[in-house]
Amino acid sequence: MKDRFLVTGGAQLRGVVNVSGAKNSVLKLMAAALLAEGRTTLRNCPEILDVPYMKRVLEGLGCQVEINGDTVVIDTPAETSPNADFDAVRKFRASVCVLGPLTARCGRAVVALPGGDAIGSRPLDMHQSGLEKLGATTHIEHGAVVAQASKLRGANISLDFPSVGATENILTAAVLAEGTTVLDNAAREPEIFDLCEMLKQMGAKITGEGTSTITIEGVEKLHPTEHEVIGDRIVAGTWAYAAAMTQGDITVTGIAPRHLHLPLEKLKVAGAHVETYDRGFRVRMDQRPLAVDYQTLPFPGFPTDLQPMAIGISTVAQGTSVITENIFEARFRFVDELMRLGADATIDGHHVVMRGVTGLSSAPVWSSDIRAGAGLVLVALCADGVTEVHDVFHIDRGYPNFVENLQALGATIERVSTTDQF
Template sequence: MTATLTGTKTFVVTGGNQLTGTIKLSGAKNAALPMIAAACLGEEPTLLDNVPVELRDVKILIQILQESGAAIEVNGSTVSCARGSFPNGSINPIASEIRYSLLLLGLAAALQSELLLPMPGGCKIGDRKYDLHLMGLSKLGATIDETEEGIHISSKGSVGSEIEFYLPTTSGTENIMIAAAIAEGTTTILNANTRPEIMELAKLLNLMGAEVECSNRIVQIKGVKSIRGGVRYAVMPGWDEAVTYIVASTMTGGEICIPDFSLDFIKEDARLLKEIGIDVFEWGGAVYASGKKEKRAFDLFTAPYPGINSDMQPIFAALAFVANGKSTITDLRFTERFKYIDELKKYGGSVHAFGNTAIIEGGRRLQGAEVKATDLRGGASCILTGLVSEGVTIISNVSQIERGYENIVSKLQQLGANIESRIS
């Protein structure tokens, strides 16, 4: 499932081009991953369309599920998933490279099984606890032990419970939804994250035979005896990808069209973009954005949905370089998510970070630099900054970027960016 490349892969960006054109979005990574896991509850194969199968995180999740007995087949961007004999063996250590491997715990709990999961990974963006996952699964009746080898879970059947999170967690909510789908009684998650990916997961589970209701910050799951599956559902478009390409185009003064997308997925992002001076509107089933106008400085505070997701603050940090005045970005979720700021400093702009806040003064001349993708979104921020810098930018550790953006180089090239991938 995973390709091996010889040499070091970098992205090389030459700034100065205006980005204009049409981009078709891939499926949303953070919607596809829990859907793949949830589809493995089904006794019959469920077909998921629009899966971003080229993303490394998606490849790894499919690989570890297949190796542990799930019946998964990939055909283009369609993935067929069923329970198979999951779990029937040890989990590949590669599972430690992605955070969404945690969902195997909920899957094992639902199927009254046991497994040993290597410690989960993902972006290093500060304190990313998984205690809420373990607390919720324990309340459903699972026995959990943490050792140096990983997280061991065993379950003889889940029993519904009321579970209250001290903060809304996306993957934690998804894990409990999967675990409680086949349970005795009703499970209620209070202070759940109910962003669009959660709503889409609930729709899929209900089609498969579960009984899930979502409202603002509350998810209720009425346990059923079995999940039949045997349905077909499309993964929602990548809203995070949409925001990234809107910013990429408009910060260069260009214009972009994104077909088959709705601003309903990015209401707060769109509101802030308009406040900054970017024209964003929806017409004929597509989203359009133009960056021809002067851009104003802004203040951004991340928040759970419907607020602006923490994932997007590095993208807006790049945009701040072309806005007139000082912009502030405060992350109220991952307070240490500013490692990428040290990389942005290399472009010569005025950018500083302290505590959970970054301050960026726009309008200064930027120069291409050699930088490193510290994490997924921080790496994307480096690309965007390179697009408006003079000269050449070389970005290393690009595997981080490729964890969340499918074919990002070719998509930016479609818009007119001077960017290429090199192996040296």
């Protein structure tokens, strides 16, 4: 059985939606619980498919994990297995974040090369290189990355690119290394800051989080903690662009607006009225959006995870937009699906030229990843008739209560099951 969405176009989304914890943070925080024996409690966790996926990974390593609504409780044993379950790991990309904690805690890690969204190549070279500079040996064997170290020692590490995943694995290994690690060209995403905050609550000594240079002074032992996950800026950004695309009025709560500074500024340029508050923002659009150019970059640049929303709003905008993808080379594949709906697009390498149209028509479309799936739904809300969006399990991996939230905002959308094969 495969679920699909039936999306009826024409609604102007209006209302209030609350954002829960960040997918790109909670999975890494769950992995960090491996660093300390005892009970770690995470609150404000999103109810998405990837959380049970990570639960399965941790249970395969010897932890006991309980999910109760938005709370995840992880009991980490004195000794954990270094071998991450192949079937569990290959389901989603974030599973690779157990590599650093296992190497630090067990002296060995065997983690299958991860699966996840089909958005392009995401090699582990920088992950491996960082661990090797800390004193580990690494290699790929039988479809898994193997890391081993009798003792990790602090080092000066400079990343070729501010990779979020590499930053996370180096951080979670260095906190238990002997001596001081200085990580240059580190990722600056809010989710990195959130991870550092939790590690510090566990007893780690970290400075410079939120900047491109993070300093970690290794400690002998960490202790479990309780931590509240930051709000999901990508989900919040999705609702912001939904308001602008449908010429609606949406207030989003549970998020720090500074984490979405550039995406909200782009909406202002497109003609939206944007108001920000301490823990939320409001986006109101009274006209057809104006064309705006976008290029994805590491934080604080425009997020690659919001690139489908940038393409989506460009589909219905007045004028021509150029969207440049600098992070993942295969992220434009969902543009072919937009063209089924009548989008006017030309792909040229890592650029796509979108010429805004005034009319879109419904058609069956297929999600290729989490954000592309959400982007297709938003564009379907601007089309006439009923659009079928298939492979919506991708959306379920990143958006809690997606259909229910859309319905509350005034959308006509229905989840149905089908046995058809496409």
